[in-house]
Amino acid sequence: MAKFVCAFLFMLVTTCVIQNVYAGGEGSLRPEQCAGACDVRCSATQYHKACETYCNYCCAKCLCVPSGTYGHKEECPCYANMKTKRGGPKCP
Known part of the structure; x- marks a missing residue:
């Protein structure tokens, strides 16, 4: 019985870890989707690069x-809360 409980707990923890990794933490993007999302986000600025x-x-x-191209940072708190050394917003 103890082996069954240990195996069940192991499977439960493993499933939770895998779901958290593939869910992407806070966001729902996969790393390969960042370039496309950032193209849209930066499309209206003159400082594109x-x-x-x-x-x-x-x-x-x-x-x-x-x-969008500006604002809406409340959608991504992690993105909004990243700061430069001077305390300004790091993310556009």
């Missing part, structure tokens, strides 16, 4: 990019 660099960095960490 810098915007994409920081957006891709933030997306890799949070697996989430807010919708």
